Amino acid sequence: MVRQAHHERLSRKVYSINNIQSCIGDDVWCPACQSMGQIVPSGPRLSFSLGGAMPALNDDLCLCKCNPPPKLINSQTSFKEIIDDNRLAQYRQAQAQYHQAKLQNNLTSTKTNDELPNFTVHFRRPDDYQGGYGFDWLRDEYLYGTDKSKKIYFGTIENLMEEYRSYQRKELVNLSEIIQYGRPNEYTPAWLNLFSPTNQSDMRLSSVELHLHFEQSDQDTPLTDDETLLLFKCSDGLTVDKPTLAIGDALSNMTKESINLIMEQSAYQQGKTVYTSKDVPTSVTKTIIYYKSNHPIITVTCNSALSQLGTIEVFVKKNGTEKRVGLLCVYPNAKRRKAMIQPIELVAHPFSATNAYPQDYPNAIQSKLFSQVGVIAEVKESIGINLINKQIFHKNKDGKDTITTISSHQLQQQQAIDNFSKKYQHAVNNVKNVNLTPLNGESSREAFNDAINLLKVLVLLNKDRF
Structure with missing residues (x-):
């Protein structure tokens, strides 16, 4: 088989010496520079051989006196070779291994791309809050600090968290499904108090604009614009202006920051089974990654009186898969007080x-x-x-x-x-x-x-x- 090539500028053909399948390392004649060159590969490739040599492929190079080296042009697209059964078995095994590796690589890549990101969503009021509605959440400073002089809450942390995780002494439904820092029962929702539309005035609001905060541990994969969606599902009487929000749109309005939080952990919280008088609180430090919106992202509106607890559940969705990542609780407001x-x-x-x-x-x-x-x-x-x-x-x-x-x-x-x-x-x-x-x-x-x-x-x- 004749192997031909052309120079980028002169467009002249290069001919191999033998009229058989050309392989890497074969001699080849270049009419452009009137010299004998050698075939070299144009880049990395899957290794396979014919009779112990690696076949030359289209666009391989002729290493001659020309600068830059001319590319080879194939004169045919198929070839034949007589091989024994042993080499045929080796070839088929190598082919199967190659296809399996390629399939596994594609599967791993697909699973990585399809995997839902690990983070939680929190609602927050604007910094210029002047009243008009009620809003409360479990502040970091209630749980964490740098020293005892800055500690605000001196009670049992578990009891405090329970206050935010329950309503009328009953734990909120599905709250344990929200995984924060890789653990259930860590997430605490924010609480909103709005007036019903019939009770509103300039000083009594039934619609508010709120910020969104995303929260991760430093071990989680950073959030990116990867076509992930946020879904806001409201109970009866509540609506949001953006039922669906692309995470990329939210991130474009956010500032990312890393915060080191220090929490005193009792022997009970450390999971010890034997307690002695020597058990003293120890400091536990964890790094939290916050994505904080620079201005309000979402508007929450009460369209009708709430006779029972209202909720806005937040889900993350990607490639048809969903999981719960956030919650906002809204107090009942049907009773006029x-x-x-x-x-x-x-x-x-x-x-x-x-x-x-x-x-x-x-x-x-x-x-x-x-x-x-x-x-x-x-x-x-x-x-x-x-x-x-x-x-x-x-x-x-x-x-x-x-x-x-x-x-x-x-x-x-x-x-x-x-x-x-x-x-x-x-x-x-x-x-x-x-x-x-x-x-x-x-x-x-x-x-x-x-x-x-x-x-x-x-x-x-x-x-x-x-």
Whole structure:
């Protein structure tokens, strides 16, 4: 068989010396440079031989005086060779091994590409959160820290996690299917409190924009844009603006960061079966990979009142396979809950009728305090009590501003004001301080009760309501 080749620039043919199958290492004549060359392979290939030599293939090179070397052109695409049975068996065995290896390689590659990534999805509120709805989650700082001085939660971690993993003392359904850090029972969902559409207003929201966070251990394969999808499945009464979200679209809006978390682990948590007085907490460090969205990604809306716990389940899907990776719980909101708020101003300045309240404080009370727990606050007109002049500033039944001065014959009311003023003299005497000095804990509760009792004596509150 004649083996021909051509030069890239001169387009001249190169002829082998023998009219038989050409093999690697054979001599070949190049008419372009008028020299004898040698056939060399153009690249790596599966090794097989004919009579002990490796056949030359199309586009192999002629190593002659030309630069660059010309490529060979095949003159025929088939060949024959007489081989014995032993070599035929070896050839067939090698062929079978080659096909098996190729099949296994393709299968492994396919399985790797089809495998669902390991990560969990968490809902988070924006950093500029100003109230208007309730949102809570298990913060890292509750569980982890760098030293004891920064520790926030001092109770049993398992009990704290159970608070977030259950509703009405029952564990949430399917929660154990969400695998975090390679283990079940580690994932804790976030909790959202929205008003139903019938109860909403500017200060009471039924739709919110939320961030998404992806979380992995440092042992998991990093997330990439590999056609993986996120599916958001909502219970009745809830919707999201993106029921399907490509993970690549989410990652394009995220910042990746690595955080080392330190957790104290008791002997029980370490899985010991024998406990002694020498058992002391040990620090456990683990590295977490976070993908945090730079701005809100998904909008959650309550379309109708929720009579029972609402959920938004998150699944990851790839090539027809799904698994659960996240959950958001939404509190029931069908029951309309109200709170009557009566602001009372205790004034300690002899020439002042009222204190300086923040602008639009009724809406501030609603959005910053009561909306988080789903309660509608009805804020009444403020009542002012001047502890020095013993005057009460309020509105009468007709809504008109009224000043009531406690006279000398109203001894019980005078005595009540004097007792209150004496007990909290440090606030009353400081005329620059228009409000009572803030108190904490039991002192705060005591001051609150004393103020309520004072208002009852002054007949400013219904005695049966408190």
